[in-house]
Each structure stands twice: as C-alpha cells, then as structure tokens.
Amino acid sequence: MLGVLIVDDEKLACADILYKVSRSGFSFKWIMEASSGEEALEKIKEYKPDILFTDIMMGKMSGIDLVKAAETYVPDIASVLISGYSEFQYAREAITLGVVDYLLKPARQEELTATLAKVTAKEMHRRSLLQGPYYNARLKDGRLNENQREQLTAFFHGVKPNLEISLEDIFPSVPKYYQIGVFRMSVKLQSEKLRQALQEIVQEAAGPWFLTFFDLNPGQQITVIAASPEEDIKKAEEIFLKNFKEIRCKIRKKLDIVMVMGISGIEESVSGVLLTQARQALDLRFTLAGENDSRLFYWSEWEKSAATNLPEEDFKLYQRFLATGDLKEALAVVRRIFSVDIPGTAMHIRILYVELICILARTCIKKAGGSIVSMLGTEYLSGRIIDEFSSREELIESLCRTITTVLGQWMAVTADSRSVLMIIKNYIEDNYTSSEISTNFLAQRFSISLGYLSTSFNKEFGINITKYINNLRMDYAKKLLKETKLCICDIAENCGFCNTSYFMRTFKKHVGCTSNDFREK
Template identity: 25%
Template sequence: MLGVLIVDDEEKVCTLIQYLVDWEKMGLQVIGVANDGITAMGIIEEKHPDIVITDIQMPGYNGLEVIQQVRERYPEIYFIIISGYRQFDYAHQAIKFGVEDYLLKPIKQDELNSILDKIIKLKKSEEEIKTEQELLKQKLNVHSKKIKQNLLWDILNINEEFLDYTIEQLNNKYDCNFQSGIFQVLIFKADFSIELEQEKVHQMLDNKMIEMIEKEFQKDTIEQVTYLGEEGVYLLYNAAQEDKDLRWKLKHIRNKLNTLRDVFPGMFVTVGIGNYVKNVSELPKTVYDARNAILNRLFKGVGKNIVVTPSQQPGLEAADIINSEFQVKFLDYMDVYHLDGILQLLKKIERTLREEPNSDGILLLRLINDILDIYFLSLKKMQLEVDISQSKIEFMKIFYSCLNIEDVFEKLFHFIKENLETIMAERKNVEAEPIIEAKKYIIENYNNNLKFEELAEKLGFNYAYFSTLFKKETGQTLTEYVLSIRIQKAKNLLLDPEVSIMEVAESVGYSDLKYFGKQFKKVTNLSPKEYKKLFMQK
C-alpha cells in the first residue's frame, strides 16, 4: 500500500480527510497525522510516505517550507496542498515547487479522491516502467546488446532527456549515424501454435530473424538499429524518404521466415508498423505506434502486417472497465477463493473488449497490468508474502506468447488459479475450508437474519466448536465479522444523499433504527447522522 501523511493545524480537517477516503479500497494507508510543519518533517524522515496532504499556513514550518525541504531530499514524494481562496498566491508558488495538485477549502470528497486516484495511476505507471526495465535488462544481459541498442531501450523506458536530444547528440551517445530524413520503427513477432520449450530454439530463431531483417533493410537505409524486446524484434531505421516498397519488403521478409517452418513448426510472423516521423524528438511516437500495432494482432490475427490508424484509437479507457465495482467484486471473490466468480469477471472484460470496436493492444496491456495489480493487492491483504516484480515478469512472458484475446484471458485465469491453488495448499492449516464457506455465506446474506447455529450445522459442526474455530482462524467472533460487513456496507450507503438513515439500516439488516445507530457508533465512533453530516458538509 502507498503511505499517506495528513498535515493540517486544524484537527477537524485531518479527521475529515480521513473519513472522506476509503483508504484500503484505494490501496492507500494513512501512516501519520501532524498538526504542524516540524512534526510533519519528523514523520517524513522516519516513515517516508508516498503522498503528503498538507495545509499551507501552519505553525513551525509552513507548508511551502515543508514542500521545498522535502523536494530537495525526496523528490519521489507526491504533494497535495490544501488552501483557502485567499491563499492562491501561496498555492501558485507551491505548484512551482512541483506539487501534484491542490484542494480548495472546504474539501470535497470527489476532488480529493480524484487527485489521489491520479497519483495512484502515476505510481502504477512508474511501477510498470520499472517492471519493463527489468524485462528489457534481462534481454540485454542475455544477448549482450551493443551501444546502439540502448537507444531503443531508453525510448521504451521513457527517458525524458531523450526528447531534447538533437541528431548529433543521439549519434554521439549511441554511436549511430543518423541524418535528416524519416525515422520508422517496425516490430517483427514470431508466434507459435505449439509451444517451443527450449530457450535455445527461441534464441536461434531470434538471431535468424535479426539477420534477415538487417540484410533486407541495409541497402536503402542511412542507419538501422535492431533490438530484441518482449514484443519481438524491433527495427528502427533512418532513410532519406518514405520507403514506397516497404510493404513488398515486409512481405518478402515474412515469406523468407515462413520457409523456416520446417525447423519451427506452427510459426506465424506478424509485423507491427509504426507511422514514420521526421524528427528524432518524435521517435517515442513511432515506437508507441509499432507496439500498439503488434499488440493488435491479438484482435486482428497473426501472420500479417498491421498498422495503427487514427480511427483505431480506443473509445474506452482502462478505468472505465476496471472500475470500483470490478475491484470490490474481485477482492471479495479473492477473499473466499471464489474462482468461478473471478473467471466470470475476466470473461466479462473479454466480452467488453470484443464488443468495443476501437479496442486496441495498448488498452489490453493496461487492463492486464491493472488486473495483476488488484490481484497482488488482494494477496497483500491476505498477509501473503509475494514477489510482485518477479510474478509480473513471469506472467508478462506468458502474455507476449498469446495468439489472441481469448488466449490472453484464459492464460491469465490459469495463472491466478495456479497461484491460488498454491496459496490454498500453503494456508491449509491457517484458514480451513469451512471458514472460507462461512465468510462467503455471510457476505452473501449479511442483510438477513443470520442464525449461526444453522450455519454451523450446515458446515458439519456444532455451534460452540465452530464459533471457537472461526475466532481462532479470523481473529473475530461471528458476530464481530457480521457487524464489520454490515457497517462497511452502511458507510457506503450513507454517502448517498438520497438514501435515508432508516433505509440504510434496513438495507444492512437492522429493523431497529436506535439499535443500528448504537452498533454504527460502536465501530466508527460516530452516529449515522454525524457520519452522513460530515460528508454533506463538504
């Protein structure tokens, strides 16, 4: 989870911020609260939060001083500032220091959650970049890449310095011989309808592909760089003008490679074509286009040339599909090891992508990364030690070997299933099957009049023994677990201004409003009315 520090000299503002966010659901954790700048600096030094939400005017160091000092030492920390309308000049100065965003008082829940969600996505993007760096570094070490190949490695890893380079600077740094003209990236991907188990066989084919590609393009290009990435063999070439014979060349290369089918049975070669650019500062664009095109083979089929046109830009964003409803259901299913529920969620995403006419490869890749992030989050919530980076690398190798979208989601499900089966075996003595079934039953029937004696009998135990077993395995009594589920559902319903407190009580299984209020306050230290009012004031 990402750590969050809240800093404001008004305790009620700090309390409000804590209640405005479902921290656990967003993958966040409040690691500290401070009412002055000096205390805040101490917490930052000790706990190194990922995000700091801070007021501007405070005793000790003010917000600007905190931001300035922390930025110098910990530039990776994201800041959100809180300011009044009369403090805009201060807010403007804070923005110059590099804060991510600012909130005007009174703080609004949707704005705060939106800013936090944006920062989470930025953090995820950073993690994706780090993961891809590891993937690419592994390939670089295996194949002993030359200096030129570092150029494509840097582009793929979004090296911001690269965008400001001139042709001369690129030539000096990467030992290239680029000249003015056009630049274009192509990706050649060999897929197999049967699995090739031996790594040496793959290496032999990769080397053969690079040899053929370099030979075919050598005659009409000023400079060319080949690079072996996860998506396939990259070719960046520089020519005086657009190659009118490009399609013929690509067909010729594919025909040559197809002659290797006797050695590599079931092989299909696809080419992802990036649109050409005229400036080296636009090289990331042609790389992006080529990646999107080669990933689009999962929609369009393998064994052909694919180019991305503007009309193929996606109509949906990953956040439209991996929404809060999906996340809640996925985490609930993980909690009770409901594999069929997880499978249906994945099939629903697959159907959505098939029905969306502008779905593309980059969108699919982002969805897979988001699903894996939610999966690993659920494992952390279950207090399981997981090497997230290595696990991602393992699945992304599987992903890049898939032939179509159905293959992707089938292999993703089997990846999750096999992981969970391993976990189930390891946790056999920690959380037994009857406990899982009991939690599943309670989640599905929390708003009914639950009878624990009948539940225990249904699971094959007497009530006294089962209640002791449940407490031992979960740390909660059956009553406490039901209460926690009901109150969490009630908190969500209270956010709707159109729903009365009585309706909320009945929806979560309470017919007595007074008793509901007593139970709610027992968990949250607030009455339902106080909780609802707290959100209505924002």
C-alpha cells in the first residue's frame, strides 16, 4: 500500500484535500499532512511517501521547490501540484518537472479521484503490485497474460472503475453472460495450502468457467468471476446457481470452513456494477445472528426489498449532537440507525457507515484540521473497514468507539485529558505480556488507522511502536532470566510470545547474545 503526503499552509485547504483523498475509495498505508515546504521535506526524508500533493504558493519554500527537493530523497515520488493560481507559467513549469497533474483550488472530488486513479495505477505497476491477483506462480492462473492480470487486479482493488479488457479468449468458448461472487470465509486465508485447496475446489465444481482471485493482503475473502456460454439467460442463471451451491457445499465438507457468499446479478460483460452488487449481497451477512452455517445471498432476490432512502433526519440530528459535543445522544442516534433489522439496511450498510464517518470527519475538521481524517484512515472513509467485521454488533461497537475517540481528540473537557496516543502507550505498558498485543490489535481496539498509529506513535515518543513493545518484553525477559528458574519456553510465553523460536531470535537480536548465554553470565 502507498503513503500520501499533503502540503498546504492553509489549514482548512489541507484538510479539504485530505478529506477528498480519503473519500476517493482508494486505500492507503497512511496519509500525513504538513503546513510548510520545510516541514514536508523533513517528513519526506523520514517516511518516504509515494504520492505528494502540494500547494504552489507557500512561505519560503514553494511547492515547485519542494517537488524538486523531494526527488532527491524519493526519486520516483508521484507529485501533484495544487494551486489557486491559474497562470500558465505555473502549469508550464509543473510540466517540465514531470508532475503527474496540476489541479486548481478548490479541487473537485471527481478530478482528484481521477488523478489518484492514474497515480495509484502507475505506482502499483512500478512496484509490481499489479502483476497478478495471486501470491505466487503456483496460485497463478495460467490462462491470464500479464496485461489481463494487471487489469483485473486494478479492477478488484478499485484502481479502475470498470474492466477495460475482453476476457473472451480465456474461456473454452465465447461467454454470453457473466456473474461475480464474493466469498467470505470464517478464517483468514494466510496459508498457501488453504488458498490452493480453495482454488482447486472452485475449479472442480465449475471447471474453466470460473476465475478465482485472492486479495493482495491475506484476508477472509476471495472474488470469483463466473462465465457462461448459454444463450438463454434463465438457463445460464440456473447453471451459475448450481455451481455456486456446489462450491459452498464442498468447502464446508472438505475444509470445514463456514462461508457466506454474495452473488451479483447477470450481465453481458464484467463491470463495476456486478462487483458492487456482489459486495452488497455479501453485506446481507449482517442480518445473520452468528456464523454457524454457510449462506448464499443472491442480489437479484433482495434488490426489490432494499431500502434506498437514507435516514436524512437522523443524519442531521447526529451532526447536531456531534457539533455540540453531546456524545451520549450522538451514539444513541447511531445505534438507532443500525437497529432496523431488514435486508435493505444491510445491503446499504456501507453507505450508512460511510455517511456517518464523513459527517464525523467534516464536523471535526473545523476544530482539529485534517489530523482527524488521517487518524480515521482511508479504510474508514471508503467503507472498506466493513469487510473486517464479523457481525453487525461488532460493526456498531467499533463505530461508537471511533466516534468517542475522535471527539475526545478535539474536546478537552477535563484538565487531565490525554491524547489517544498516551492512552495507547499506557495500555501497552499494562498489557505487553499479552500475546494479542500488536499494532493491528491496538488499531482495532482504539478504532484508529494503522498508518496513523504507526507514524504518530513514532513522532510522539521517538520510537517505532513495534520496537517499543519488544523493548518492554525483552526487559521483562531479562528480569525473568535473572530472577527465576523458568525454562526458556515458559519465559517466552510469559513475555507474550507464542513461538519460542521467534522469541529466541528476537532476544539475540535485541540483547546481542542468546537467552541461555545471558542467564549463564
């Protein structure tokens, strides 16, 4: 994933760009902001961003000077100039610098999103992130050439809104209809053996008419493109449904994995509409009480019952409570919005979630600037965070924690209020011996962006958060080695390590000798 730096000496202008970048639909590793060219250059040296948005007219160092200086530290940085000045001389100089784009303030959302699509595709290609949707050659479908794999991966990861290539030549005969299925497993697909088994089951059930795609980062979901040569749409639909049901049964029987499937409608081409329909159908899993059984949700069966009217009055009430700092009432409105137990609510749950997060961000920007947006992270503002939740209850509680955390950042209601970073630091010091403590766990528990947590913790306390956790664990390990007769295995466990070998490697790297040598000395 890519890092983004936004530079503008006007606080609200910087916050506006930050908000629109986050709302673009793309997921980034982190988004940071700077209020001057000098501050930006320091962040470029330390964090090496992939994408730079900068205003032109700023203090001593202009945006053009910053772009020139940035390339010294990050030669392949993708720069975008933003300015309220439309004189051609700036655009002409920007072109000579090789910047990706030149936008006029205030940048429109669609313009900025289009620029990001171009930049993201270019950067992912340069870094070989678009080589294919599989993890290695063993899981790579040999029917796809490099260009097809690149286009499909860009499509599934939001870099391209629609598929711009034909897939006809990779199937046994010319397909007449297509369908997309998104499957969510009850376990994370981190094992290559498990991913291979899933791919084999799909091929066994549907043969060469199904293409399987895994996420670039191990998650719980896979995406399948289904094709059919049948002329009759009803017959094609019957075959699709039969194959999807067979896949569901085989996965449950052979792998003992509970799976929920969201199946799109049927179209004559692969489009972003099909992908959206499949994801909407998958979100119907939030109507389930638990994950005790595999389910298949067919978009066409629920589209007519989907409630498309948003609760505008509740949104206005929620915004009013946020503006006045009435946390209790704001959370009550949130719970009420998600309390309607109908399929229509679930199918549009991403829209509801994103709207609530965006109202929160817009309300807080005037008080705390863009830092609130960077703390939330793109996964929240784009709605991608929805995929991390297993139940509607978990989604609601996480959203309520997020609102509480964000409001707490700019509403210092008591004299001893502490920032969320200090709270996290204290939490680590109290719980570092727990094996579940990690950056991912902390980001989820405190409902903030992983990128914000990593970069801000380092900036606030001058140490990498993972290194800080390991320092505490290693100090405790040395204490146990000196003062107890516990075996190395027990000491590793007491220090929060599930794997003794990993503990021993970490100890040697940290202390400079093995744990046994340390004890003997």
